[in-house]
Each structure stands twice: as C-alpha cells, then as structure tokens.
Amino acid sequence: MKLNFLMVFAVTAVVLAQLALAWDGEDSKSKAREDLKKTLTPMQYHVTQESGTERPFNNEHWDNKAEGIYVDVVSGEPLFSSLDKYDSGTGWPSFSQPIVKENLVEKSDRQFGITRTEVRSKHGNSHLGHVFNDGPTSTGLRYCMNSASLRFVPKAKLEAEGYGEYAKLFERKKGTGRVD
Known part of the structure; x- marks a missing residue:
C-alpha cells in the first residue's frame, strides 16, 4: 500500500512538473507575441505572425531598385539580395534565390484550394511569402515575398548594421548574390 502511494505521488509530481513547464512555455509565447505587437506595424504582424498577405503594387519594396540585402523584419536574419531581385510583374518583391538558403524553411500550404510552397524564416519563424x-x-524559382516581412539594408549601411560579410556580394555581377 505504501509503495502504491509513493508511485502515485511520484507520477503525480512528474505530471504536475510537465504541466508547469508547458504553462510557462505558453506564457513565454504569449509574451513574445505581445512584444512583437509593440515593435511591428499591424501589417508586419499580420503577415509574419498570422501568415497574411499584403496588397500587390502597394507595398514598400516591390519596386525598390537600390543595392542591398533584405532581412527578416523579426529576427534580422539575412534572406535575399537586390542582386537576385527582379520584376516578376506580380506587385510583390520577387527574387530568383536566397542569399543563405539555410535561413529559409519551406512548407506545403494548401489554403485556398491550391497547393503552394510557403517560405518562412528559420530563426524568426516569420511567414515571408x-x-x-x-x-x-538561372534558377527557375520565383521567391514571391511580402514587403512587410522584410527590412531592407542598403549596401552603404551593411557594415554599420552588422552585415558587413555581405558587402562582397556587390563586387560580383548581377544574379550571383548567393552565399554558399
């Protein structure tokens, strides 16, 4: 009888500890979401955290022609280079390839009755497009991204903003902006 009581007590303690950890994890996620709501614009939050889409031809980067890189608006991880940006006619920034493929995660998206490949940032887990x-x-790929998920870092500010290693990309010719 005493052994059964101890077993039940031990199992209950483990279960309660797991529940406490899960509860703390949810609190952390809620806090992180609240922090993001304070730092991102409503559109940035909608796109990156709720997998939204902004309007075509009415967004910050679709027609940006300046040299530089595009980073995740949430985590700052480098994603795309202006060297690989092209006008796809869609009204969203489009790129032929990422600068660091490992910074992207691709997932199957079956919304709206069609199958597409969603692109998310690896570290920020932001919906990108x-x-x-x-x-x-050159690649056969069109990375169609939401401007709201991207922050543009001009070539002249790469070093100052901690992205100096990507300055060398602009010594190469257009269409070769990938870092392997």
Missing part, C-alpha cells in the same frame, strides 16, 4: 517554379531561367 511563397516560392514558385516559374522564375528566371
């Missing part, structure tokens, strides 16, 4: 197989012949 989608990748399609109708891009330029």
Whole structure:
C-alpha cells in the first residue's frame, strides 16, 4: 500500500512538473507575441505572425531598385539580395534565390484550394511569402515575398548594421548574390 502511494505521488509530481513547464512555455509565447505587437506595424504582424498577405503594387519594396540585402523584419536574419531581385510583374518583391538558403524553411500550404510552397524564416519563424517554379531561367524559382516581412539594408549601411560579410556580394555581377 505504501509503495502504491509513493508511485502515485511520484507520477503525480512528474505530471504536475510537465504541466508547469508547458504553462510557462505558453506564457513565454504569449509574451513574445505581445512584444512583437509593440515593435511591428499591424501589417508586419499580420503577415509574419498570422501568415497574411499584403496588397500587390502597394507595398514598400516591390519596386525598390537600390543595392542591398533584405532581412527578416523579426529576427534580422539575412534572406535575399537586390542582386537576385527582379520584376516578376506580380506587385510583390520577387527574387530568383536566397542569399543563405539555410535561413529559409519551406512548407506545403494548401489554403485556398491550391497547393503552394510557403517560405518562412528559420530563426524568426516569420511567414515571408511563397516560392514558385516559374522564375528566371538561372534558377527557375520565383521567391514571391511580402514587403512587410522584410527590412531592407542598403549596401552603404551593411557594415554599420552588422552585415558587413555581405558587402562582397556587390563586387560580383548581377544574379550571383548567393552565399554558399
């Protein structure tokens, strides 16, 4: 009888400890979401955290032609280079390839009755947009991104903002902005 009581007590203690950890994890996630709501614009939050989409031709970067890189608005991880940006005619910033492929996570997206490939940032887990197989012949890919999920860092500010290692990309010719 005493052994059964001890077993039940031990199991109960383990279960309660697990529940406490899970509860703390949810509190941390809620706090992180609240912090993001304070630092991001409503559109940035909607796109990155709720997998939203901004309007085409009415967003910050779709027609940006300046040299620089695009980083995740949440985590700052480097994603795309202006060297690989092109006008796809869609009204969203489009790129033929990422600068660091490992900073992207691709997931199947079956919303709206079609299957697409969603692109998220690895570290920030931000929804960025989608990748399609109708891009330029160099890669065949079109990374169609939401401006709201990206922050542009001009070439002249790469060093000052901690992205100096990417300055060398702009010594190469257009279309070769990937770091392997």
